[in-house]
Amino acid sequence: MLRQGCAVLDGFLATFNARDADAWAATLNFPHVRLAADTVQVWDTPSDYARSNDVRDLAKGGWAYTRWDWRQLVQSSDDKLHFLVRFTRYRRDDKPIGSYESLYILTRKDGHWGVQARSSYAGIVRKGSAY
Numbered sequence: 711m712l713r714q715g716c717a718v719l720d721g722f723l724a725t726f727n728a729r730d731a732d733a734w735a736a737t738l739n740f741p742h743v744r745l746a747a748d749t750v751q752v753w754d755t756p757s758d759y760a761r762s763n764d765v766r767d768l769a770k771g772g773w774a775y776t777r778w779d780w781r782q783l784v785q786s787s788d789d790k791l792h793f794l795v796r797f798t799r800y801r802r803d804d805k806p807i808g809s810y811e812s813l814y815i816l817t818r819k820d821g822h823w824g825v826q827a828r829s830s831y832a833g834i835v836r837k838g839s840a841y
Contacts, residue, residue: 731760739824774802
């Protein structure tokens, strides 16, 4: 389960870094929920998610890429995985913008493993976005 969950998280981050909103949405399960900055956001479909998450907006603020610092599987079942994670956002010159701890919940729905929910201390860069 650890290996499969990490592969899902790697795909999540790779598509985020590629600034490909449709591919990023494909790494999720829906409805998708994010808790951050005292806000609960819910996207019902992949198209809703992709439409509201143009990652190029984050790049305007100096962000270039994000890396996992660590991922720890803390609970698991056949259809759900809970990961404690920390990621760091970086500028083009490889200087960190900030590191953030989060809880990612992965689920298997209709045979597809995806991130279903996230609780993050990263805040919200742009209202309505998932970052």
